[in-house]
Amino acid sequence: MIKILVDCFGGDHCPEAPVAGALAALAANPDLYLILTGDEARLKAELAGKTYDAARLEIVHAPEVIGCDEKPTDVIRLKRNSSMMKAIILLRDRDDIAALVSTGSTGALVTGALVRLGRIPGVIRPAFCPILPTMAGGIVGICDSGANVEVTPAHLRQFAIMASLYLENVYDVTRPRTALLNVGKEAEKGDTIRQETYKLLQETPSVNFVGNMESRDFLSGNYDLVVADGFSGNVLVKSTEGTALELLKKLKKDIYSRPIYKLGALLMKRMFQEEKEFMNYQNYGGSVLLGTQKVVVKGHGSSRAVAVEKCIEQAWRMETSRLAAKIETEIARYEHYEE
């Protein structure tokens, strides 16, 4: 039985989405035990009248709420009774708990996890790895996407190793084709960090390094994993989501501009719904934090129940595949020439 914490306050649809997602995950997987953190009375009210296996669900009271504008460093010091910080402390202190899923503030979650949870031995910096759909029908991971805005080649190599293991163990991708995000394909492109990382990845048998990738090829399906500093990785993920959403919004608006388009769109209704679902990041789970000793999965702030359920499944798969131990073994194969 895998015990996973679900932070039920912090996202846009709280607590309904995390609670509904937790109950769905619980029903689907008999090997799960879930601990919901948050205001007990509100959680009980949300659970009232619902059917679930009460022997595998627990509530931990954590009444404080984290505001949008609060500094992450203040949150971890002053908001110990918030649903997120309480969960992080429980995760650190209790050996029987394996993972945490949260849709709350990214900054607070990263800072809290880095300060309160230990890193996997050998890991210099934990990093985020979200998963996006490719136009070829597969998926592509990107690591880092925002936890580290400044990096070294040694960090980038570790991101490549950790995320390759993640894709292999959680998504069954064999020898993930791993590229370095750069401004051109040639080995000498980019700044010194990119040039050195290119060489380093060529000398890293744990990674199936296929060269530099330009951002325009991100969704092509030619890559399983893209390695980036947290700044440009963040730019890439958000612009991909943003462009797709803006374009679908524009199509919708234009459809309403002429009756004949509306008629055409009516015939294509199911297709448009499928495109929307396809581009909906909620269907691809959360962004996992790789490199902490215990599993942390960050769901999008706007997550609905289905997205929270996916996040819980991801956390379960990370834990049951013993990903942390595998990362430790693989990282230990390489000396860190730089901390």
Next chain:
Amino acid sequence: MIKILVDCFGGDHCPEAPVAGALAALAANPDLYLILTGDEARLKAELAGKTYDAARLEIVHAPEVIGCDEKPTDVIRLKRNSSMMKAIILLRDRDDIAALVSTGSTGALVTGALVRLGRIPGVIRPAFCPILPTMAGGIVGICDSGANVEVTPAHLRQFAIMASLYLENVYDVTRPRTALLNVGKEAEKGDTIRQETYKLLQETPSVNFVGNMESRDFLSGNYDLVVADGFSGNVLVKSTEGTALELLKKLKKDIYSRPIYKLGALLMKRMFQEEKEFMNYQNYGGSVLLGTQKVVVKGHGSSRAVAVEKCIEQAWRMETSRLAAKIETEIARYEHYEE
């Protein structure tokens, strides 16, 4: 009469696209005089049978060809008789020539321009500024998009000043709403460079600074100009183009998956064509290099005649608006605290 060089070899559709673009620009604007560089015999063959004002068109023979894999530093040393390097040297040496339009290798063009052409006094680093369409029906510029992969806050401030003047003078955008590309909206987000640049832009009255922008809002229409280092700016531009093209490609493929979708798409044919045109960067001209003493416009390698024509128009507007002199005046208002 404004004299502009057109490099007729280097892009994917050479020399037909540059020649046709040049003739179209010549016909549309009686104030233009164009100098085509490239293999004279091939250019003459391309011009044969076409109608144009021969008194405003000149050919300069430059038979060498730049290969895809050639290093920019080798090109500028060894390929002085290529259509691009010949044009750059003419631009440098002849006072009567104002500008250069090229669809050739970006690396060779940047290196050649930086080494051979002088910078506007006060400008630390020239930078690229492409223009993209927003979903609100307007345009948005981004500077830098690839000329400088490593930058300082002082560079970024100059990019903001130069590109604001460009949008005002060439696109009639009054007080361009200028944002800094970052991983979050709050002032303290990002690395030290971003944090310092944020403060610096607040103290720069020449720039209408509206704060940080996350990449997902790039096409929203809420910004006229985005300032970025050349690395993340490049990631943003290429992922925006890439996502839009991949998504339209997927829609097209899905339309053919069921007869009823094909029927619907038939009714919406004109709309889909308009969307495609809307997302076609060729309609928005080239990426100008801001900060060199003479005007340099880089068209996309895949430019067709219409895109080359737009690039020539852009170059003409940059020159006639006396943009370089305005940049010099505005830049001189600020001390460079760092070179």
